[in-house]
Amino acid sequence: MPSPSVSEIISCLSGYDPDALTVEQAQQIVRQCVAPVDSVERLALRTALGRVLAEDIISPINVPAQDNSAMDGYAVRAVDLLGEGPVDLRVVGHTHAGMVHESAVKAGECVRIMTGAPMPEGCDTVVPQEFVLTVTETTVTMPAAVAKVGDNRRLQGEDLREGTPALLKGRILRPADLGLIASLGIAEVPVRRRLRVAFFSTGNELRSLGEPLDPGCVYDSNRYTLYGMLQRLGCDILDMGVVRDDEAALEAALRSACENADVVVTSGGVSVGEADYTKQVMARLGDVKFWKIAMRPGRPMAFGRIASNGKAAWLFGLPGNPVAVMVTFYFFARVALLRMMGAQSDQLPVLRAASQSDIRKKPGRTEYQRGILSQDSSGVPQVRITGAQGSGILRSMSEANCIVILSHQQDSVKAGDAVDVLALEGLI
CATH class of the missing domain: 2.170.190.11 (Molybdopterin biosynthesis moea protein, domain 3.)
Structure with a gap:
């Protein structure tokens, strides 16, 4: 059964406003749209690390075999x-x-x-x-x-009894899992095929590494962070480089991407004032919505499905600022990609830590501050902000080991107040 379109999902939501969407609403739409890929392959156990299990592993023996x-x-x-x-x-x-x-x-x-x-x-x-x-x-x-x-x-079967599940489908296989499967005498495992993701950056001002940096231009960092994030998820990656701000060039790139991938991720070109021809191109190719999400960083984002020559792919149009592209990837694209990979729900643990300083915030948007998580002399978790939090300050992400999540309705934080913290190690 085909996945519902973005428009069909949105038609069932009350209070939908593309210019004032909450993080939770956007996440709900994305989650309801995407579905796991169907293809399954069997791999030798040694090559299955990091892959998503496509079927339950049922123990064929008792472990241990005797008392x-x-x-x-x-x-x-x-x-x-x-x-x-x-x-x-x-x-x-x-x-x-x-x-x-x-x-x-x-x-x-x-x-x-x-x-x-x-x-x-x-x-x-x-x-x-x-x-x-x-x-x-x-x-x-x-x-x-x-x-x-x-x-x-x-006792016999104390670890695993014959005929009982050892691992459930949807698990991303870890080193201990390979050992567990080997202990059952199983040499091959069924896994979902790797998700194919194409990505590119847009902008006339962008230069690739090795090119001279002309006045007013910057080196493209987003493709490298996107590459790293996609690589960590175990995707097959198609790097399509930098696409200039040109309607024909954008359409050609999007067509090529969706003909060769399951998902297309772009950075830049979706902000107010930039998106006119982008909207026109994406309207010709499929069903794509442009959102202004009540969040910081990362307010502008596009999401939908595009098609070309009988092939289709889900599209994530992320902002162009370096921190914004990472935050929107982590909190929207990452969960969708895991779902398409067939992975079990991956709810990362949110910790509570005492803020070491005041943090200014107004209710009405979700904020993602970059922080450094540590412990005080008593072992109590505490967190401090990395410094300036502008969406173009990539150093703030490089220095951080966590993200401080300030919820939609939350007001300013006083030093000593407890805040929600998501460790970056769980994401990256």
């Missing part, structure tokens, strides 16, 4: 330890991981056992070697009641 020892020590029958004084047991064997003690252990007997070795038949408990009083070649003496039934024994 085994969690300690180096002696496998015993707990009932033999119930006397009031020290207990002498006869040592009838030694067993290590990968070995099986062949005979059943009888009353008054025990087996020297190493960590990971299967529990001998008849034994239900392991006494750690450091708890033993004396040892000879054939006997061992232990304190009475030194262990209870089941102590230091790992």
